[in-house]
Amino acid sequence: MNPMSVCSSSSSSSGSWSSTKAWIVHGIVAGVAIAVAIGARVYLGPPKKFRSRVVGIIPARFASSRFQGKPLAQILGKPMIQRTWERAKLATTLDHVVVATDDEKIRECCRSFGADVVMTSESCRNGTERCSEAIQKLEKKYDIVVNIQGDEPLIEPEIIDGIVKALQEAPDAVFSTAVTSLKLEDAFDPNRVKCLVDNSGYAIYFSRGLIPFNKSGKANPQFPYMLHLGIQSYDTRFLKIYPQLEPTPLQLEEDLEQLKVLENGYKMKVIKVDHEAHGVDAPEDVEKIESLMRERNLS
Secondary structure, three states, rough: HHHHHHHHHHHHHHHHHHHHHHHHHHHHHHHHHEEEEEHHHHHOOOOOHHHOOOOEEEEEOOOOOOOOOOOHOOOOOHHHHHHHHHOOOOOOOOEEEEEEEEHHHHHHHHHHHOOOEEOOOOOOHHHHHHHHHHHHHOOOOEEEEEEEEOOOOOHHHHHHHHHHHHHHHOOOOOOEEEEEEEOOOOOOOOOOEEEEEEOOOOOEEOOOOOOOOOHHHHOOOOOOOOEEEEEEEEHHHHHHHHHHOOOOHHHHOOOOOOHHHHHHHOOOOEEEEEOOOOOOOOOOHHHHHHHHHHHOOOO
């Protein structure tokens, strides 16, 4: 036998096998790519329909530690929950707006001015959990839930629309929210939550303390600190599993529900807006809101 023929045959066989392996690898890669593409189409659906159905939910509870019965506080003759509901109804991206509460007085009040109400349990630990329970009780199905804070009765409808569109345009995110410029006098106020955002517009961290914090221990007038606005929107599928996620160390330490989202590896899209935040944290804030409304001729 000619040794060369053996080597030649072996080499030919080896080359054939290499070629076969290459085709197998290419086939697997192509198959995976096709599967991913099909999966993406199933997940995303037609571009114009992606996360198209949107509901706004206003969580409202009576038993607030800082301001008992806050949703029913009168602001120029109307309860605060009504003021918030009326502002939310002006958002063009919302198909429906409902109030989620665990209190009968709040339910009756909301029904008196025409709002739809969903009753939720007293065990909800925050607005996100209340929204999660409420969405499962609604008859219609929605792709996005907007959590509209009931204690900011002057929320701009454009901000609601902005965070909805941000989530619709970021398929890798399950959550979206808004920030605005932080006033230096609020730098060390723990009720003013600060936010850090990366270069792609995704949240890095939230804190009640000043972030970033420099060596001097003082606020830097030149740094663009950002204030987190309470309004936020969620992918409905994520919202359903949110209550099942265990509380996380950072969430518990800062008492900020957004941190549980980040600590579990989910992405959060953030938009920056020009907005003067006017939240009602204590009874004395009501007078400030009323004064501002008179200045703007808002009735």
